[in-house]
Every structure is written in C-alpha cells, then in structure tokens.
Amino acid sequence: MTRNLIKGLLLATSILGTAGIAQAQDVSLTIESWRNDDLSIWKDKIIPAFEAKNPGIKVTFAPTAPTEYNAALNAKLDAGSAGDLITCRPFDASLELYNKKHLAGLNDLPGMENFSDVAKSAWTTDDGATTFCVPMASVIHGFIYNKDAFDQLGIAVPTTEEEFFAALDKIKADGNYIPMAMGTKDLWEAATMGYQNIGPNYWKGEEGRLALIKGEQRLTDPQWVEPFKALAKWKDYLGDGFEAQTYPDSQNLFTLGRAAIYPAGSWEIGLFNTQAQFKMGAFPPPVKTAGDTCYISDHNDIGIGLNAKSANPEAAKKLLTFIASPEFADIYANSLPGFFSLNSTAVKMQDPLAQEFVYWREKCKPTIRSTYQILSRGTPNLENETWTMSANVINGTDTPEAAAEKLQKGLDSWFKPAK
Known part of the structure; x- marks a missing residue:
C-alpha cells in the first residue's frame, strides 16, 4: 500500500470520525403540526426555552396547512419520513395512529403525572390503559x-x-x-x-x-x-x-x-x-x-406524541417532558390566548378575556x-x-x-x- 493511499485512508477515517462526533452531539428533531399560525410562537419562544436547557438538541417546527395535515401526515408515516414528534388531533384520528403503531405509548414519560384523566381522555385508549400524546391545550x-x-x-x-x-x-x-x-x-x-x-x-x-x-x-x-x-x-x-x-x-x-x-x-x-x-x-x-x-x-383540542419510528426517541422524550411542564403551559397559554393549558398547574392568564373563560373552570364542571x-x-x-x-x-x-x-x-x- 503506498504512503499516499495510507494518508488518504487515515484522512477519510478522521473526517468520518469527526462527523460521527458532531452527529452524536447535535440531534435534530422535527415537529409535525397543522397549526401553521403557531410557527412564530414555537420559533421565538418555545424552542429557544427548550434548547437553552438542552444544548445539542436542535428543534424544527414544520407545520402543514390544517386542511392537508391528516392526509400529508398519514402519507409521511406510511413512507417512514414523518418527523420525530407528531401533533395530535383529539380522539379518534390520533387513536387510529396509535393503533397502527405510528405513535408510541407515553405512560412512563416524566411529566405525564401533571395531567388529569379528563385532560388525557382525548389521547388514551378506550380501555384507559395507555396514553399516547401529551395534552397541550383545550x-x-x-x-x-x-x-x-x-x-x-x-x-x-x-x-x-x-x-x-x-x-x-x-x-x-x-x-x-x-x-x-x-x-x-x-x-x-x-x-x-x-x-x-x-x-x-x-x-x-x-x-x-x-x-x-x-x-x-x-x-x-x-x-x-x-x-x-x-x-x-x-x-x-x-x-x-x-x-x-x-x-x-x-x-x-x-x-x-x-x-x-x-x-x-x-x-x-x-x-x-x-x-x-x-x-x-x-x-x-x-x-x-x-x-x-x-x-x-x-374540549381537548391539541396534544403532541412521539413517532414510534423516530431515530431520536430519547431526545424527543426530553422535548415531550418539557411540553408536559408548567413552564411550557405558561408560555403556550399566554402566547395563544383562548387555547388553555390542560396541565394541572393553573396558569395565570395575562389576557383579561382569556382569564374570564378560564375562571369558569373554578365554578363549573x-x-x-x-x-x-x-x-x-x-x-x-x-x-x-x-x-x-x-x-x-x-x-x-x-x-x-x-x-x-x-x-x-x-x-x-x-x-x-x-x-
């Protein structure tokens, strides 16, 4: 083997090695959603708050138009090209994704204890055994x-x-x-x-x-x-x-x-x-x-789940645990007045009209x-x-x-x- 060839092989190996290290450090996560009107909230508030605490995890929020979301998401899931996190519609549409093994069960996810059974009802199997999306808002x-x-x-x-x-x-x-x-x-x-x-x-x-x-x-x-x-x-x-x-x-x-x-x-x-x-x-x-x-x-309106085929399930679970936290609840509910947190920790609403709505929870069932x-x-x-x-x-x-x-x-x- 010539000296030049050995040099070339060593160089190639070192390049591949450093690429591998970079990849190990930087994990990229993609969120699928129909809420294209939420894009700036994720980009400017939620993702920076998460990334600041989780260096090495980069998050992209990639919404589809609401009317196209279900069809586009199903096609991506079937093709194996869907993002790591899947924004969940309430009830049957998401239950079907779980039954098709597209969504992972999340019973053991840290943070799920922050939600009541009614909050989880839109993303739980009929028998009550498995919850497969983190409740976000109603x-x-x-x-x-x-x-x-x-x-x-x-x-x-x-x-x-x-x-x-x-x-x-x-x-x-x-x-x-x-x-x-x-x-x-x-x-x-x-x-x-x-x-x-x-x-x-x-x-x-x-x-x-x-x-x-x-x-x-x-x-x-x-x-x-x-x-x-x-x-x-x-x-x-x-x-x-x-x-x-x-x-x-x-x-x-x-x-x-x-x-x-x-x-x-x-x-x-x-x-x-x-x-x-x-x-x-x-x-x-x-x-x-x-x-x-x-x-x-x-009415439970929106949740978020884990793509069962995500290449980065551990990083994705870290993001889901953040989404299950009171910190996320406060950012999301106050950025989108009228979409109320389902987290058991009460969120003080800055918008007076939103506060009027959410106050009814204290007196009505x-x-x-x-x-x-x-x-x-x-x-x-x-x-x-x-x-x-x-x-x-x-x-x-x-x-x-x-x-x-x-x-x-x-x-x-x-x-x-x-x-």
Missing part, C-alpha cells in the same frame, strides 16, 4: 359579548336561560344591534357554538356523555332534546339572512360592532382582540334555573363535546349529523324531537353499546 365554549352595547342598553350579564332570552329581547327591541351573530350555512357553527355549547347544562356534562356511550341514555331523552328546543328559539335573534351567513360573516358582524353577542369558542380571542374596537366580556352558557350546577364544554369519543366512528357519523340537525332546528326545517329521533336512529344503525 378550548372552552361560552358567549363573548359587546360590553359597550350591554352598557348602553343597561343589560346585566345573564346567568339563567330566562335572563339570556330577556337580554336578547331587549337588544332586538332596541334595534341598533343584531342580538346574536351566528349563521347556519356552514352547519358546524350551529352544532359547535350552539348545541355543544349550551347542551352540557342539560345532559349534565360527563354524566350524560358517558351514559350515552354506555347505552343508558338516548338522544331522544328529554335532557338531549331540550338543548334543541332552546336552539329553536335562537332563530328570532340571528338577524336577516342568517341561513346564508358563513362563519367568517358571523365573525365580521361581531367584530364590526353590528352584533351584541357571539356564541363562541375561546379560539376567537386572539383574532377578536386585533379586530374589535369595543370592550368585550364573556359569560358561560346560562343554566336552566338559578342555583343549578353549571357545566362547560372544555368541565366536559368534552358529546359526539367526539367513540360515537362518531361509524356511518352515519354522529358529529357530522349533529351539525346538520342543529342547523335544521335553528332554520325551522326540523323540530327538536324529529332531529333527536334522526340522530338516535342513525346511531342505532351501527353503534352497539359495550355490555
């Missing part, structure tokens, strides 16, 4: 209102159903504001901001939801029909042409100051803060009778949307059918009783409660 339902309009009209914040309709009547009689901004064209609005918003006060939150899954209650029972009866009354307060009104139309009507009340998800807070030129407040879904226990839809766990796995899909029936009830094309009957019939066609 959204809370209620009503956002124009404080200036309420002050002008001398309206107190309603706490009961009777006070709620009296307030709507007063706003309507005055004529300067549409009482409530909501349309039925997009269907989901009627169910999500309507039926699922007010419903828990009737079916008693988790008590009713779990009884439905067990087959102990039916959608034709009074406590499931009554919210439809309340929704049917909304028709008179939604303004002209609400049947053709889209979700962005509703947002605009409220933020432009033309409507006094907006049936809301807390995710609106960030946008409304930038667009509304008036003071806003929020109130939880009014109870049927004064003194009743109040229930709120505090939380539940998740009734259709999301188990009950929308078949055809017809109960979640999508509830959209249609909620819109039909508000439009007056179906009675509350007929809507409930159709939903139960559809559910009976494929769902058999476990005995």
Whole structure:
C-alpha cells in the first residue's frame, strides 16, 4: 500500500470520525403540526426555552396547512419520513395512529403525572390503559359579548336561560344591534357554538356523555332534546339572512360592532382582540334555573406524541417532558390566548378575556363535546349529523324531537353499546 493511499485512508477515517462526533452531539428533531399560525410562537419562544436547557438538541417546527395535515401526515408515516414528534388531533384520528403503531405509548414519560384523566381522555385508549400524546391545550365554549352595547342598553350579564332570552329581547327591541351573530350555512357553527355549547347544562356534562356511550341514555331523552328546543328559539335573534351567513360573516358582524353577542369558542380571542374596537366580556352558557350546577364544554383540542419510528426517541422524550411542564403551559397559554393549558398547574392568564373563560373552570364542571369519543366512528357519523340537525332546528326545517329521533336512529344503525 503506498504512503499516499495510507494518508488518504487515515484522512477519510478522521473526517468520518469527526462527523460521527458532531452527529452524536447535535440531534435534530422535527415537529409535525397543522397549526401553521403557531410557527412564530414555537420559533421565538418555545424552542429557544427548550434548547437553552438542552444544548445539542436542535428543534424544527414544520407545520402543514390544517386542511392537508391528516392526509400529508398519514402519507409521511406510511413512507417512514414523518418527523420525530407528531401533533395530535383529539380522539379518534390520533387513536387510529396509535393503533397502527405510528405513535408510541407515553405512560412512563416524566411529566405525564401533571395531567388529569379528563385532560388525557382525548389521547388514551378506550380501555384507559395507555396514553399516547401529551395534552397541550383545550378550548372552552361560552358567549363573548359587546360590553359597550350591554352598557348602553343597561343589560346585566345573564346567568339563567330566562335572563339570556330577556337580554336578547331587549337588544332586538332596541334595534341598533343584531342580538346574536351566528349563521347556519356552514352547519358546524350551529352544532359547535350552539348545541355543544349550551347542551352540557342539560345532559349534565360527563354524566350524560358517558351514559350515552354506555347505552343508558338516548338522544331522544328529554335532557338531549331540550338543548334543541332552546336552539329553536335562537332563530328570532340571528338577524336577516342568517341561513346564508358563513362563519367568517358571523365573525365580521361581531367584530364590526353590528352584533351584541357571539356564541363562541375561546379560539376567537386572539383574532377578536386585533379586530374589535369595543370592550368585550364573556359569560358561560346560562343554566336552566338559578342555583343549578353549571357545566362547560372544555374540549381537548391539541396534544403532541412521539413517532414510534423516530431515530431520536430519547431526545424527543426530553422535548415531550418539557411540553408536559408548567413552564411550557405558561408560555403556550399566554402566547395563544383562548387555547388553555390542560396541565394541572393553573396558569395565570395575562389576557383579561382569556382569564374570564378560564375562571369558569373554578365554578363549573368541565366536559368534552358529546359526539367526539367513540360515537362518531361509524356511518352515519354522529358529529357530522349533529351539525346538520342543529342547523335544521335553528332554520325551522326540523323540530327538536324529529332531529333527536334522526340522530338516535342513525346511531342505532351501527353503534352497539359495550355490555
């Protein structure tokens, strides 16, 4: 062997050796997500906070457009090219990924003790044995209102159903504001901001939801029909042409100051803060009778899991433990007012409207949307059918009783409660 060849081999070996050392020191992690609006929060706040404590781990947040995320993620997972961490949709979509062995179980992850069973429910197997995503945030339902309009009209914040309709009547009689901004064209609005918003006060939150899954209650029972009866009354307060009104139309009507009340998800807070030129407040879904226990839809919205085929599982677990920490909870919840931490450590909200929403947790019992766990796995899909029936009830094309009957019939066609 010539001296030059030996030199060349030694040089090549030393280059490969140093590359190996560099690789051992610097681990790169990629996060898959649909939340492209979160990009700056991860880049400017969350990732620097993590990397400062974990030198040698570099993190990239790589979101996909929300409408393309599920298909793109599934294709990447099947091809083995997905990132190390997978942002998890709630319930069945993520459960399917776990069942296909795309997501790793996280029961032993340090930090998981910071979450309650309700917080973990969206990312836990049906038997309760395995949790496969770290819970990040939930959204809370209620009503956002124009404080200036309420002050002008001398309206107190309603706490009961009777006070709620009296307030709507007063706003309507005055004529300067549409009482409530909501349309039925997009269907989901009627169910999500309507039926699922007010419903828990009737079916008693988790008590009713779990009884439905067990087959102990039916959608034709009074406590499931009554919210439809309340929704049917909304028709008179939604303004002209609400049947053709889209979700962005509703947002605009409220933020432009033309409507006094907006049936809301807390995710609106960030946008409304930038667009509304008036003071806003929020109130939880009014109870049927004064003194009743109040229930709120505090719906698990987003979690994060470990790609079972990640090349860097130990580094990825360090990041997941950070995401399970109170420090992350504080950064995330205050950067995104309206997406509330699911961590058991309470986060003090800097945004006053977000603080109003999160305060309801102290006095009302939380539940998740009734259709999301188990009950929308078949055809017809109960979640999508509830959209249609909620819109039909508000439009007056179906009675509350007929809507409930159709939903139960559809559910009976494929769902058999476990005995």
